[in-house]
Amino acid sequence: MQRGIRRVQDLCKVLQLPSVFEETAVLYFQRALQHPSFHLVSLEKKELLGGCCVFVTCRQHNWPLTMGTICSLLYAKKELFAGVYLSVQKELELSVPALSLMDLVKTHLNSFRLFQCAADIPAPFVEDKEKMVARTMQIVELASETWLVTGRHPVPIITAAAFLSWQSLQPAARLTCTFARFCKVAGVDLPPPAHLRLKELHEILLRMASQLAWLRVFKMDKKMAIKHIGDLLQHRIFLLKKSFCTEDAEEQRAGAQGEGCPGSPPAAGGAAQEEARPSEGKRQRDGGRRPLLPPCLIKPRKRLRTAAPSAADLAITGEEPISDSEIEQYLRGQEEIQAFSKAKTWL
Secondary structure, three states: HHHHHHHHHHHHHHHHOOOHHHHHHHHHHHHHHHHHHHHOOHHHEEEEHHHHHHHHHHHOOOOOOOOHHHHHHHHHOOOHHHHHHHHHHHHOOOOOOOOOOHHHHHHHHHHHOOOOOOOOOOOOOOOOEEEEEHHHHHHHHHHHHHHOOOOOOOOHHHHHHHHHHHHHHHHHHHOOOHHHHHHHHHOOOOOOOOOHHHEEEEHHHHHHHHHOOOOOOOOHHHHHHHHHHHHHOHHHHHHHHHHHHHHHHHHHHHHHHHHHHOEEEOOHHHHHHHHHHHHHHHHHHHOOOOOOOOOHHHHHOOOOOOOOHHHHHHHOOOOOOOHHHHHHHHHHHHHHHHHHHHHHHHH
């Protein structure tokens, strides 16, 4: 136990936590070792108990600390650490509040090596920390308003937002930089879903940029949208609202043209179809705008197809189960019993 307590204290010193945090983490660690649920666990899990107690303490005091930071300090697998953390929270009956997304943005960006000049960091990569944190938080807020954060791990979306904010602050020198090289120079891991989150953010930015009048004269692509991220974020509420209104109007107009008025002559319907053709062409030029829905509704997962029943399965053997409704067809009701008894007397 003394060795584990020293590990907890050393971890708190490395993270520069207040002394109150250290005392609470040690108390939780002692409770965990005395709990019967952790007596027979493996040595690897026992070594993670201290880190879990420190992580719980930081979350309870709203101290921005990610699970990835703890795992990197302990050289632990995230899946194993998450399992031990949930067990500690359940067995010790600890109340852990959810970490604020904005606090997580600040904490994650603190691990980027882009805010100080160094020999291994090219000059175009260095950026002011306050500017990058503010722009990244705005992009994460936009992602939250467009359903890109709900139900997903926050680190990939924060990493993608940080890359976009970094590019937009000096687009002339940074638009040619790839996402992988950015993460390598910044000294952070590139989560596998981050490329998908970046693609989704590009789609949202392009859709918003198409609503700005002064950008319609340019050929719209993702590089052009990144150059004007500042304008898009400044007017994001208006642009998103305009996108919603445009979609609703198009759907209502398409529904009215499809149904038509019952008393209108055929010529009116033909004219309506002629008027609809330019709007359809405009929709194709705009890139096929769609309602702003969660990604799980826009691109649902493919369901596995069930195998078609074979001829042997379809063959009638006489041993098929009989449903209750079919059995009821053979049972006589009260009226049928009375009618049958009357007919029997006549016979």
